[in-house]
Amino acid sequence: MHTAISGQYFYKNRTLKSVNFFNSEASDSSVCVYEVFRVEDSVPLFIEDHLKRLKNSANIANIELWKTSSQIKQVIKTLIAANNSDDGNIKLDFKINSNSEREFQAYFLPSHYPSETEYKKGVVACFQQAERPNPTAKIFNSKVRGQANSIIEKEHVYETILVDHLDHITEGSRSNLFFIKDEQFFTAPDEVVLPGVIRKKVLEIIEMKGWNIQFKSLHKDELSTMDAAFLTGTSPRVLPLNNINSIKFNVEHPLLQELKSSLNLMINEYKSSRINS
Template sequence: MYYNNSSVIFLNGKFVKANESSTDLYSQTLHYGYGVFEGIRAYATENGTRVFKAKEHYDRLKKSCELVNIPFDYTTAELVDATYELLQKNNLSDAYVRPLVFCDPNMSLTKPNNVSIMICAWEWGAYLGDKQLRLTVSSYCRPHPRSIKIEAKVCGHYVNSILATSEAKDNGYDEALLLDSDGYLAEGPGANLFFEKEGVLFTPKLGNILPGITRATVLELADKLGIQVKQGLYTPEELESADSAFYCGTAAEVIGIESVDDNKFPKNWNDTVGKKLLEAYSQLVRESEKTLSTKY
């Protein structure tokens, strides 16, 4: 579902066929999860394909490498240009883009000497679908920020997300909600959390969560729409008494939450602050960069 015989990827400065590419089975990334990646969306607009917040995503990719001591010398501009060319070569406009920085063979627990960059793209709808989600609080918590670089998008960190999502689905839910190691609300396996109470939005503060680029966009949109947002430490009980809630992320975009552990939120989704932000986000990402008064 991700590629076919004609699909092209960007690999170490060249465009090559996806099905003719290979990697080393002794890669440090394969054995230890020591690599970093991004998830980026491209949208069709009146003036052509637009990669939403491409600069911010590639800046974060480079920052993730820096945080976990992975050497990486591509510039953001080079990566952005390669992404647009990749989309063109694959005839893609509405697409999901996945850059991956992976390490050379190395069985020691030390930083790599050399790394590779791969960028691929495919058509992918909203990751979590378009219906409101039924969540369950996971038995897994987010890793303690002193145990990893929580703000880095590292491959191995997502084992935690896979375990949480698998547990939720095995128990009949759509997705998981993870707490931090102190029992406060954190985030979803691949999305940030917002909840509404009496017209005010609340979201877990940075420190125990990934600083999502979509999360930052939602904060910008809320400010433009005059919606008050508070960031802090919040308990599951505070979420339980909320009027509504939603997840946001590059893959998920903005999606409403129906319930947590079968406790439904009382406010009709169409009347929520989250729905207003969903509409504003959908409009923003599909605008041409040439028409934007503020470039997001």
């Protein structure tokens, strides 16, 4: 599957190169561990958490990363400066092919963030019957992603919601998922989802606020009893769901609104601590 790229330069192995020489194609026999994070005001947001997750993904894929965290941070700094880009999403790829040849790439992705209207009115999603073989690791899976992209385009929805063989809800195809009912939050257990960095920050806020949370994969039939639902992710952050298929949710739920404000405050504090350090 071809990957789009933005900017003038990308980083390959040890050097910067023009995007004219970029090639993201990977054979089916290749293993690609990757990470995507957001840059805002030249600050890679929560980069420590992202690099920790990258290392965990590599361990699950039985790959030893050949760049240290400090080397990766320097690559990121170089990439931001070369492209003169203060904002956007950056992707890191560690790829090994069937001949054990290694390739590292870092590059800006075209950024598509929700609009103010989508944050206010919520977005629409639909179900996708799919399960990831290694849900806790960010290892490229062309089958699930390809199916999701086709459904999103065909159904004109923002996201697909993955449903396992027992009709339990796990996560979005490219996001994590939370529900609210009777002042209580619900999200799938850590072991069946990708541990998103924004998901982690949301869980920290929930704990800090003293709110109740239950780690449970809800059955499809339970969704109609939920008061509110929202997605979390690098690009959407905390994004209310208006409906999944025909199931409607309250996008103005007070806990959801307070959570959004608390996350924005956390991000601003993180940026200030890095810009002023």
